[in-house]
Amino acid sequence: MASIEFLAFLEELLTPERKALFNKVIEQRTNHFTVVTEDVYQLHNTSAVIRSCDVFGIQNVHVIEEQKVKKIDREIAMGAQKWVTLNRHDDSLKCISKLREDGYQIIATSPNAEAIELSDFDITKPSALFLGTEKDGLSNEVLSIADQCIRIPMVGFTESLNISVSAAIILQELTSRLRKSKISWELSDYDKNEVKFEWLRKSFKNFDHLVTRFENS
Template sequence: MENRKRSGVNHGGDNPKKFYKAVVRPNKEDYVFGIQSVIETIKSDKEIDKIVLQKEIKLFEEIEKLARERGIPIQKVPLEKLNRITMKNHQGAVAFVSTVNFAKLSNIVADTFEKGEVPLVLILDRVTDVRNFGAISRSAECSGVHALVLPTRGGAQLNGDAMKTSSGALNYIPVCRETELINTVTYLKNSGFQIVSCTEKGEGFLYSGDYTLPTAIIMGSEEDGISPSLLALSDAQVKIPLKGKVESLNVSVATAVMLYEVVRQREFV
C-alpha cells in the first residue's frame, strides 16, 4: 500500500455521489422542459447533452425517435428527480442543452495531419464532475490539445457551470462526443496514434514516455479510473509520482500534470 501511495494515479479520488447530493438545480438556460418544447429543441440546430424522461409515462414516442436519430442519450428517471430539476409543468420531459457544438473527431485528425502538426487528443473516460471537466478543458486548451473526446453516456454535463469553470476554454477547443470509446481508441491507433493511459496501474512514470509522437491520452473517472477495456488497448500505462500520504490527485490536476509533460517534451526537449 505504501508503494501505491507514492507511485501515481490517474484519477482524483473524488466521490461523485457526494458531489451530486450537494449540487444545486441547473441554471434555467441549461435546459428546456415540456414535450413540445423538447421536440422543437431536438429539431433545431442546438446541441443537446441529454434528455431526461419520466419513466412511468409512455407518451414519448416522438421524442425517443428523434433522439435516436440524432444520437442523443435518453435517461429514464422517477418523477421526483424531474421535480428536482424544475417544479414547473415539465410534462415528464426535460432536455439539457449543451453549451458547445460537437466536432467530428475524424475531421480534426485529418486537418491536424494536413497542417503538419503532431496531434494530441485527450480522452475522458466517464469524468462526471462538471467542475472537474471545466478545469480539464481549460488545461487542455492552454496546452494545445487538438480535440477533447467524451463518451455519449457517463460524462459530465456540458452546461453553464462547465463553461464558467473552463474560463471560456470550451469556446475554443473542439469537443467530440463518441458512442463507444473502445471504437474511438481503435480508430486512433489505426490512424497512427500511440494510446497512453495515465493510471495508478502504470509500470513507469509519465516522464518515461515519448510524447513527440501523435498521442491520445486517456484519463479515468473520479470513482474508479480508466475502464479495463481501454487499459487493454493502451500502448503505455504511466503514473504520476506522489510523495505525500494522500493516495490520489484530483483528476483535473492529474490531467494538467500529464498534458504539461507533453508540452515540455514538444517545446523544450
C-alpha cells in the same frame, strides 16, 4: 473548410490585437497529443480538463460519455470550449478505434506501479492520453488494450489526484518537452486554417450576415 479569401475577410474584421493573438496562439497548437476523458460525470472536472488543454495548446479533446450524456459546464471551462475542438463519443472502444485509425497510440493514466513514470515517457509518437475518474480510474476495457500506461510519481499518503490536476501536470510536462524537441508537432497549414475558421465563426454573433456580405461583395 472556408476559402482562404473568406478567412482573410473575417480576419480583417478583428481588431489588430485580436488578430495578432489568434496568430500567436495558432502557432502553439498541436495535435501530436490529444486528451480523452472517460465517463467523468463531474462536469467541473471535464470542464477544467478542457481549460487545461487550451492553456497547454492541445487542440483536440475527446469526451467519452457511455453512461450519461451531460453538458460541458461553460462557467468552469471559462470559454475554453470555444477554442478547443470537442469530440464526443458514446463508446470507449469505438473512440479508441478511431484514434488508432488517425495514427495515435493509446496511453492510459494509472497509479499502477508497473506504469511508466511520466518523466520517462517517450513523446515521439502521437499519443491519445486517457483520463478516468479520481475514484474509479479508467475502465478495464481501456486499461486492457492501451499501448502503454503512465503514472505521476507520488510520495505522500494520498494515492490519487483529481482528474483536472492530473491533466494539468501531465500536459505541462509533455508539452514542455515536446516544444523543446525536434519533433514536428505543429498543426499543418490546412489544420491551422480550419481551426482559425472555427475560432472566427464563434467570434462573430452576426456570422450569417457576414457570410452574405462576403458572397455579395
